[in-house]
Amino acid sequence: MSTVLKRFSLVGVAVALLATGCASGPAKAGSAAIVGDQTINLETVQDRTVRVLKKEPAAQQMQDQGKLDQVSKLVLADEITHKIAEYAAQRENITVDETKVYDAVQEKGGPEAAAKQSEQDETTIYRRQRDVLVMGELARRNLSTLEVVIDFFQVKDPKEAKEKAAEVAADSSKMSKFVQEAPRTTSGQQASATNQKVRVTENPSLVHTMLWGVKPGTVVAFPADEQQASWMVALVKERNKVSPVPGEDELAERIDPRLLAAFGLRVAQFYAADLNVEVNPRYGVWDPTDATIVGNPGERAGFVGVTSAKNKS
Secondary structure (H helix, E strand, C coil): CHHHHHHHHHHHHHHHHHHCCCCCCCCCCCEEEEECCEEEEHHHHHHHHHHHHHHCCCHHHHHHCCCHHHHHHHHHHHHHHHHHHHHHHHHCCCCCCHHHHHHHHHHCCCHHHHCCCCCCCCCCHHHHHHHHHHHHHHHHHHCCCEEEEEEEEEECCHHHHHHHHHHHHHCCCHHHHHHHHCCECCCCCECEEEEEEEECCCCHHHCCCHHHCCCCCEEEEEECCCCCCCEEEEEEEEEEECCCCCCCCCHHHCCCHHHHHHHHHHHHHHHCCCCCEEECCCCCEEECCCCEEECCHHHCCCEEEECCCCCCC
């Protein structure tokens, strides 16, 4: 009995903490975030967070470690990602077979098991699976036919990468200077180029990056490898549809499903690039590079900035 009482006491604490600061937010009162012209209500995020805390045995430990805020950020990021996937599906006229949604959840042991140890619960896991299928279809439609043309350079220091990306966003003419000044790799090759054509099939290590998630005229900076030993700064100049190379037609069936989903998310972000994402300061700010919520702009995992009067980073 004492465990049950502690559990529900924790939930009460969560509600109180989540309610703190609700008055200061985006333009529309009572919103946790605004995506385009759609509002994600504070109540939605609060209710979902409470449900996650109720279903997770480690809830008390999460409280002890001060992670209640972290849970609400995961929930809100999921809500924003859903809006992005929904918008992209509408743009591309993608409809999902509900039988596939149901079967996918059942393959994971049903909604309760599928939602375990995540920000999902039994009421949202089907929606999440639907979004996964949408992004999978977006990936299949673009994997072997999408090409971007970029100017790019690489540096080792993330701070330098973000600062130079911001400079290019403010003045795109600086890109050529940074390309020329870029250091060489350990093998002596120039770690920069102009008008470089990039395709996923030829550059699989870039499949999860923001190169595929932005419109031409956008500057991005992100880790060029998993170890973050090098950072890439790129100005996306063109986005083209090309003919697939023979043998690539069935590539989507052979690629790691996680990479396919990551690429599909980037394509979805491209279609939703015009949607402004405004987050209630109580939660932090949206980080498109990782599709997460972070405490402040300086914590973003990369940089995204449009080279125009309406810059955003």
